[in-house]
Amino acid sequence: xxxxxxxxxxxxxxxxxxxxxxxxxxxxxxxxxxxxxxxxxxxxxxxxxxxxxxxxxxxxxxxxxxxxxxxxxxxxxxxxxxxxxxxxxxxxxxxxxxxxxxxxxxxxxxxxxxxxxxxxxxxxxx
Amino acid sequence: xxxxxxxxxxxxxxxxxxxxxxxxxxxxxxxxxxxxxxxxxxxxxxxxxxxxxxxxxxxxxxxxxxxxxxxxxxxxxxxxxxxxxxxxxxxxxxxxxxxxxxxxxxxxxxxxxxxxxxxxxxxxxx
Numbered sequence: 001x002x003x004x005x006x007x008x009x010x011x012x013x014x015x016x017x018x019x020x021x022x023x024x025x026x027x028x029x030x031x032x033x034x035x036x037x038x039x040x041x042x043x044x045x046x047x048x049x050x051x052x053x054x055x056x057x058x059x060x061x062x063x064x065x066x067x068x069x070x071x072x073x074x075x076x077x078x079x080x081x082x083x084x085x086x087x088x089x090x091x092x093x094x095x096x097x098x099x100x101x102x103x104x105x106x107x108x109x110x111x112x113x114x115x116x117x118x119x120x121x122x123x124x125x126x
Numbered sequence: 127x128x129x130x131x132x133x134x135x136x137x138x139x140x141x142x143x144x145x146x147x148x149x150x151x152x153x154x155x156x157x158x159x160x161x162x163x164x165x166x167x168x169x170x171x172x173x174x175x176x177x178x179x180x181x182x183x184x185x186x187x188x189x190x191x192x193x194x195x196x197x198x199x200x201x202x203x204x205x206x207x208x209x210x211x212x213x214x215x216x217x218x219x220x221x222x223x224x225x226x227x228x229x230x231x232x233x234x235x236x237x238x239x240x241x242x243x244x245x246x247x248x249x250x251x252x
Contacts, residue, residue, distance in 0.1 A: 114171075
């Protein structure tokens, strides 16, 4: 039995069942990033002193390649969700808001793709 | 109707800064700073993927005085956002809302962020 009126069905508005998706994904990525970020900084302490060959060897170890890619993906995703809220809070004109959101998301996808492909290229010695 | 005379919510500057409000906006500011910092991270990884010369060039830039200053602020922002993010996750789970607790965990977060940053740099420069 549908409890909604015919007119409300025709308008097609209402819950899309995705209202909490943004909120939830921001928390999920936060939980994942806590250990990943700690691992990344701890690794950097080792990598900063390494020369090029040692750095390439470090990235190429399977566990490091996977953790790096996961860290980067999760960090860029988390950043995108966070910046989206900041833009929605402070940019009030509808047009300016949509343009800022588009530019921000395109930029972060570009940077995310560049960094992850860079890691894979180092790992697979392209 | 005169909409320009209606009461406004108090502007930020009429409030005395408190640990809660200052830490809240700092969480957002460090989040934005970390997002901007992904430019540096992407640059470093792409340089490493481009070969030994590009990597050496990037390393020398990052170990310049300006580069080290950026990296130091980056680690401080990261550890602050990470520690305070864990505090936020506890709030999301429904814990730690008493004013006394909020003040106490806030101070812990600041201590943790500074301590972790100093520890990382002591290890990195040792």
